[in-house]
Amino acid sequence: MTPVAAVDPRTPVAPVRPTFSLAHARVGRLTLATLLGVGAGVCAVGLLATSAWMISRASQHPSIAALGVAVVGVRFFALSRGLFRYGERLVGHDAAFRSLADVRVRVYERLERLAPAGLPAFRRGDLLTRLVRDVDQLQDLMIRVVPAFTVAALVGVAAVGMVALMLPAAGLVFAVASLLAMVAVPYLTHRLARRSEGRQAELRGELTLAIVDLVEGAPELVANGAVPAQLARVRAHDRALTGTAAAAARTAGVGTGVITLLTGLAVWGAAVVGIPAVAAGRLDGTLLAVIVLTPLALFELVLPLPGATQAFEQVRRSATRVLEVVDAPDPVLDAPSPRELPTGPHHLVLRGVSARYAPGRPLALDAVDLDLAPGRRVAIVGPSGAGKSTLARVLLRFLPYETGLATLDGVGLADLRGADVRRVIGLAEQDAHVFDTTLRENLLIGDRAATDAALHVALGRARLSSWIDELPLGLDTPVGEHGARLSGGQRQRLTLARAFLADFPVLVLDEPGEHLDTATGDALTADVVAATTGHTTILITHRLAGLAAMDEVLVLDGGRVVQRGRHAELVAVDGWYARQWQREQGVGEIVTRAAGRYR
Ligand SMILES: Nc1ncnc2c1ncn2[C@@H]1O[C@H](COP(=O)(O)OP(=O)(O)OP(=O)(O)O)[C@@H](O)[C@H]1O
Ligand SMILES: [Mg+2]
Incomplete structure (x- = not known):
């Protein structure tokens, strides 16, 4: 770039x-x-x-x-x-x-x-x-x-x-x-x-x-x-x-x-x-x-x-x-003779993957290892600027990796066409765009051919069904520019439903709870965790509530994996994760206590 x-x-x-x-x-x-x-x-x-x-x-x-x-x-x-x-x-x-x-x-x-x-x-x-x-x-x-x-x-x-x-x-x-x-x-x-x-x-x-x-x-x-x-x-x-x-x-x-x-x-x-x-x-x-x-x-x-x-x-x-x-240079070049996309179930593996945004810039990802077997769910957490979204960009081939190896079913990601990779690995982004049209049209971007029944299944997984059922226009409700007529939570859930509908074999969710208040964000994370059971998923988040169900949690800091393990293991050892967890719990307690006092 x-x-x-x-x-x-x-x-x-x-x-x-x-x-x-x-x-x-x-x-x-x-x-x-x-x-x-x-x-x-x-x-x-x-x-x-x-x-x-x-x-x-x-x-x-x-x-x-x-x-x-x-x-x-x-x-x-x-x-x-x-x-x-x-x-x-x-x-x-x-x-x-x-x-x-x-x-x-x-x-x-x-x-x-x-x-x-x-x-x-x-x-x-x-x-x-x-x-x-x-x-x-x-x-x-x-x-x-x-x-x-x-x-x-x-x-x-x-x-x-x-x-x-x-x-x-x-x-x-x-x-x-x-x-x-x-x-x-x-x-x-x-x-x-x-x-x-x-x-x-x-x-x-x-x-x-x-x-x-x-x-x-x-x-x-x-x-x-x-x-x-x-x-x-x-x-x-x-x-x-x-x-x-x-x-x-x-x-x-x-x-x-x-x-x-x-x-x-x-x-x-x-x-x-x-x-x-x-x-x-x-x-x-x-x-x-x-x-x-x-x-x-x-x-x-x-x-x-x-x-x-x-x-x-x-x-x-x-x-x-x-x-x-x-003439602007391609940010990520496809290989001259790209390999064919392997058939699933897809197994994504990263070995010592490093990436930077431009030559001379510091590494935004530094020797990251990740093993995402079919059906496995991994959470990526860490402070702001740790490289979480960068990892998502590398997986989607929006950003090339510099050293290390990333493979999908044993084939290097760099040997596959970017468009093919993005058919397998899907991203629901931090600030995904909501188009100024109806709920239905916004969902159909995930899958043009989806039936209403499929739309309702996706909406159910994103916990939007009861809200939509109450709308007089239902799926034909216009959402306004950038989804202005939706609440922040509804907007995020709509993005989620769109990603669920697209049914990517590997789904990367980047901060679905971003911009939401703590309670709404945590409820959303809990719903995401429930909805992705059995689906290969990478969940990027900076809040730790609900991560106990994940198969593995990676803590990134400065582009490096500084801690990894299951939630229960990570809270038990001293480190960023345990400290963050205590902070979240503490804030939760203060909020509960304050709520009690003013009730
Ligand atoms: N488009 C870009 N060009 C150059 N540098 C970037 C770009 N996007 C991110 N960076 C840098 O890469 C590093 C990692 O950023 P990244 O967006 O991956 O952080 P993050 O962990 O997702 O943070 P957040 O929790 O705030 O979303 C940061 O230092 C950031 O400044
Ligand atoms: Mg980010």
């Missing part, structure tokens, strides 16, 4: 190729869209040129027949320009949205592989921006950037060529003005605004991060009177973002202004070389309007270019951020 380096805003960001590779495979549609765009551009120039000629010619009062072809031409160009433009938009957006869908799928698959161990390298709000905003930004490559430049260049060559055929000097003026407008102006505006353009994606990430913090932490912020400070943080980020966006927009605006100026100069220059040419008889008078007005049509296509350069810069920056997610 190496932290991802922030993109240095001064470095000339990611190469173009990965940007395209992210939005790969839609080259056919993209080319078609660009060709349609070229068609629309040619029609625009054709329309203006034909109309200019027709108006000039009409001023000479010729017969209607002499204007016939031009009239048809004007109609043709006017109608087809609209059709081409429509087709370009349709095909271009289609290509872009298809690519975005590809990218989203790729990013999501990546997240699935990174979760949960690799995700902390990214911050949540920022990750959200990467997934939504940065991926969206990639469409500009296909909608605003590539077509704009290709169309302007191809139509530009055609238009300049046409004018040069009529009057080479005018063609030269037009060519110089076009080159300045299409190359020099976008390049210069890009140079000027590169910093502000590039910073926008990161600033947007920061802003989202601050807003997510503000919204999610609202109760704590209100309770501690810290809302103004957090609001000020949001405002500061917002100001920074608005500032850079405004700076980028100003530069693009200046670019557009310069292009408009160049348009005027091209028109004026064409008139300056055209009028003497007409006087000298080198140019037909009716063509003067054509060479003077054609630049107007071309420069209309050139106007979006400064904006497109900026969009390109943003696309590159966003692509870099998306690629950081896509």
Whole structure:
């Protein structure tokens, strides 16, 4: 889990190729869209040129027949320009949205592989921006950037060529003005605004991060009177973002202004070389309007270019951020040729297993031995930070082990596919996510195909049946965001029922009683102990009540197993376990006595 380096805003960001590779495979549609765009551009120039000629010619009062072809031409160009433009938009957006869908799928698959161990390298709000905003930004490559430049260049060559055929000097003026407008102006505006353009994606990430913090932490912020400070943080980020966006927009605006100026100069220059040419008889008078007005049509296509350069810069920056997610290293690599999953009953064995979160960090697990024969139940206890959850992560292959050997039925865990391991070893986590839907849907995550009868069995094991039976909507009761409409105990029991329903051969329960008051927590532990009889189970807990029924208890401290044995043996010897046990009993006594006094 190496932290991802922030993109240095001064470095000339990611190469173009990965940007395209992210939005790969839609080259056919993209080319078609660009060709349609070229068609629309040619029609625009054709329309203006034909109309200019027709108006000039009409001023000479010729017969209607002499204007016939031009009239048809004007109609043709006017109608087809609209059709081409429509087709370009349709095909271009289609290509872009298809690519975005590809990218989203790729990013999501990546997240699935990174979760949960690799995700902390990214911050949540920022990750959200990467997934939504940065991926969206990639469409500009296909909608605003590539077509704009290709169309302007191809139509530009055609238009300049046409004018040069009529009057080479005018063609030269037009060519110089076009080159300045299409190359020099976008390049210069890009140079000027590169910093502000590039910073926008990161600033947007920061802003989202601050807003997510503000919204999610609202109760704590209100309770501690810290809302103004957090609001000020949001405002500061917002100001920074608005500032850079405004700076980028100003530069693009200046670019557009310069292009408009160049348009005027091209028109004026064409008139300056055209009028003497007409006087000298080198140019037909009716063509003067054509060479003077054609630049107007071309420069209309050139106007979006400064904006497109900026969009390109943003696309590159966003692509870099998306690629950081896509290219993030796998936290746990599957073996190149993984072994097949042994058939049960499953026997899990750890011999001297050590693990750490990153190279150079201290060992979070240090030479742990564990023997979990089928049907055996082991409790893992120990102070906070002892490595209990780390052990669970290693078993689920969310975190690789460094030394020692972990085997499932004699096959090394590292030789199995992570996904296969997780079909055998299931985890009910400390803070398992409860989805904002009904109780039923939350349970079905454990087993999509479960019948209502199976749901009720699982609920019974988690001691939720009587509560659910009393609910007017029963299993269809919505639980609210993060299970907000449930009590802490009900939420934990729902997570348990989900794990029971999934029916993993080996079940790891990480602190089912966490965040609950002592009595509720102990009742829950007792129910868990009763419900897992005969099932291979690892129960992680920091409370010791109810552990007498476990086959073995491991006390972890600083990643090492400092004590092991049955509950009865451990309370009898001096050590962390006996001390903790006495403390729990003592607190229990005080609570009972206090309750008696105030009764
Ligand atoms: N994602 C992580 N990245 C880096 N270090 C971590 C990570 N998670 C845990 N650690 C560190 O590993 C050690 C063991 O943590 P672990 O979460 O396993 O403790 P625990 O025994 O489950 O504690 P608790 O009872 O508070 O849940 C701690 O020192 C912790 O700071
Ligand atoms: Mg833990």
